[in-house]
Amino acid sequence: MEDMQAPSYLIKIGNRFYAQVRVPSDIAESYGRKQHKKSLKTNDHDTAVDRLHSAGVEIKAEFAKHRASLLRQKQEPAPVPAPTPQSFADLGRQYGREIAERELTIRADLYEEAVARPKEFWRGAAQKFSEPDQFTYFDKLMADGDLDRVVGYIIRKRSEDRIADLKRMIDTGDMGEVLALAEERQPGLDRKAHVALALTLARAEIAALQNSLSGDLEGHRTAPAQTSASASIPVSTTPALPPVSLDALFDKWKAETKPSASTLSTWRGIIKSLKAAFPEKADDASSLTPEDMIKWKDDLVESGKAAKTINDSYFACVRTIFGYGVNNRLVTANPGIGVKTARGRKASKTRFGYTNAGAARLLELARKETKPTLRWLPWLAAQTGSRISEVAQLWGSFVKEEDGIPYLDIKRAPDGGSIKETFSERTVPLHPQLIADGFLDFVKSKGDGPLFYGKSSGDPEKKHASKGVSTRLAAWIRENGFTDKRIDPNHGLRHWFKTHADDVGIQDRMADRLQGHATKTDAGGYYNPELSTMLTALKKIKLPPVSAGGDELDKASGG
Template sequence: MTRPTRRSDSSYFQFQHRVPLDVVQKARGRSITFNFPAMGLDDEHTTTAKLGVHVKFSLKTRDPDVSKARSGLAEEQLRRVYDALRQGPRRQTNKNLVALSGAAYRLLITKFGDDPGLPDGWIAFKGINRAVFEGRVPGAPPIDLLNLPDRDLKLAREAFGRDLTTAINSLPDNTFAGLESRFGQVADDILAMHGVELVEDDRPRLLYLIGTAAYDAGRRLRQHARGDYSEDPSEKRFPPYEAAPPAIALTDLFNRWKAERQPPASTLATWRGVVRSLETFVGNKAAGAIDENDILRWKDDLLTGDRPKSAKTVKDSYLVAIKTVFNFGVSNRLVPQNPAKDVRVLHRRRAGETKLPYDDDEVRALLQLAAGERHPSRRWLPYLAAFSGSRIGEVAQLWGRRIIERDSIVIMQIRPAEDGGRLKNLDSERDVPIHHSLLDAGFMGFVRDRGEGPLFYERSSGNREKEHATAGVTNRLGQWIRASGFDDPRKQPSHALRHWFNSAGQRVGLSDALVDAISGHAPKTVADRHYRHADMAMKLNAVNRIAALVWP
């Protein structure tokens, strides 16, 4: 907290505060009005200070306790200003703009309500305000928040004579140039109090609304001046201001998403780089200040910059990551909007780009190759994947305790590994029969030798932010398959086995629901999910029929 100081040439306490480096350029030259209520023996005090590298002004008190209180109020107002500068301009709802104009109304009532002076001053005040917001005069002096409206009374009599209403009504309503000169400073003060940066298009609307609020305040203060302090109906028309979420860095937003979503380590590694890319590109703007134009410029830079990315990568990786993180932010009221929501990359898949399954000959060749291997992952994983349609990462995290026998059928229970393994989704968890070719080749002996723990890796760290040990297993297996001659870029080394299994199921006449239940695809219909249940004997029969295409 800034501590009040004293200057050698003044007995009053001074406020002196350094503007944070990250906002000093945006803040420089802005004027901020500070309104301090009466405290102790000190009257209320209003002062305006200009922002530069420092903010300095007199607190107009010799009382140490009052100086500390006023210093705290000033710091809080400046904090809101700095937060608004960090977040950047935000579009306000009409309701919020009316709420801000209500703050101007209350400011005037608070300032002058107890001692409003003579009614004629407020008649002139509201008349000039109406002439400005109805577009009947090209300009007027700014509202004076320090003094009673004697100046307005003199101006009104000189410009309009004694019959103020008739004179104003006789003027054409075709110019709104006076909104800024009359209401601009009040608008700036209200925005600073609330820590709001307006988008440019919202300012004329706010100025107009402050004009109408000031008109209502003038009418109310005229009543006060005549001794009428009855209930104020105008106050009720102003809703409370709904403040935007506090500024949050894009990295912090990503970390909150990560903590709640707990994505796989591979997703974390990729998306962290995406977030860092956007954050660097926009100059470390707060997440709430990033707008659609920022996203569009970033997208264009990714596609055409020094290290261009493919349209597919930008569409399916970069934009998906940013849209997901911002959707989380909007849902948790951490940011006001998703700036990437409507951003698109025009990418159409072309012939020759879609992924393909292995054909029967390739599956047969890969299994024959695996049969001659002694390394456990090369020896068994191709078989387990080919004859279950499993993702290679699912079978790579099998533990010995998950290989069981039920009703004379040997089953692998596909579950997240106990040391931090993950499956893709809810439907990935399932029980699948093991084809007899593995049993005949001695798979159960291998399982007994490995014990109850992991079959294809040593224990993983359990740290969910690091890739599970099976990532290395599956990567090395893919490299071995590629090096063994399976080098068609449209056929992923291990995943093409999953494509083959699902395609083979169609060829042998199996229902989609049964093949999905074995391979861990999400059911396609409500009936498949809730009413059609395949028992283990049905699954084993299906596996045998598919395997018969490539294995005697």
């Protein structure tokens, strides 16, 4: 079985950038090298990063092709008679089936990549589109947030390009690539037969790709009955796989990928839903069909699930888990590919932050609370622009002082907490207003441990205790009249901070540093201001931003 494949790595040789991927252990010896390098055809770092993920998918396809070649070589071939048109046709059909299988794997890989890293995926894919109309259309798909259509568009583009390339080879006679393939499939042919087989294989690949564009990948996956004339031609077949249950498939994926506790919790529930829908198939994941997936999708729609939830959560889970299964020879196919529900158009998907008046009202409400989570978390989020999940996992030992400046050391809680990105770990001075309100006294009373929760299990497969704190805070904010669905009750403070920082003249790179945002340039990554400089910037943020009270606040609060 293929071991867990390492991600693509960016390296530089001379003045050119390359993607480098470790060769899987099961083919490393025959592959002849431990690392596969692919030129990214650029000496510009940003362009190389954009192209890195797409190159990784292409390298993985090369590994799959090599593995298929090894499987063919392991078979004991019967004596091969003189080639006939029928035997060439059989070889062409077999090659078409292999192309169809490869396309399924590539589609699963692309979708996983899009779900895991949408921004990097988009930038890398966009490099392939040179025509303005193509770029504009693809940009629109990304703006709509429909990953099914995005990945479908990329697959169509790469398939159409490959078909055009194969037709060019046939038209011009520049057939070196397919001649080499023909020699690998049927060595020892004379020149005329060699060319004839190469043409057959090229046309078979064109047909398989055209079928994939029309949505008929399955048509190539069932081997036709062999005639007596072709019975002596060795044709590779995929042995039947032993049954694997949905739970076992999920557990194997979990063990290798080590997803976040939040993803585990959500996706475990999705697998439970799938098992409940088809209990008779729960012990054999391969028995699930695309028709089953369509029925399940229809049932989810009928139950009131939103199209975005069905497409981007339920079927993202199914495609990822089954894609892993196909890649690791656990299941024969990915039944979730191509299944989606139509999205209804909404007036606006834009998320807003609180207005100054809304933020002030929320902070004044919090100031009246005695429960620590309600009293301090909104203020900490407002003074740092942090995600609530970051400050909810603060420990007393994370509140420190340097050169007379108290500050927060924002990082993962040692009992299994998580931070969204590596660059989100940072130090941020405490705003003078929090100190004046007694936050340091509160910290002293709690000691070095967690400030806003009792204890967490420490189990990486369970949600951290701070997640519940964040959820309860959001509910409290909604209960106090902040009901505008366009404003996330917790994250709205992060939006407010970004806008207010610009209003009071804080530079973007300073605001990004305070909030733990990704920098917009490579140079931004070197920006590491002193605590005193950050404190000077923070003092420009007035807390609360306006005085609370009056009808105007209620109208402007976002509630």
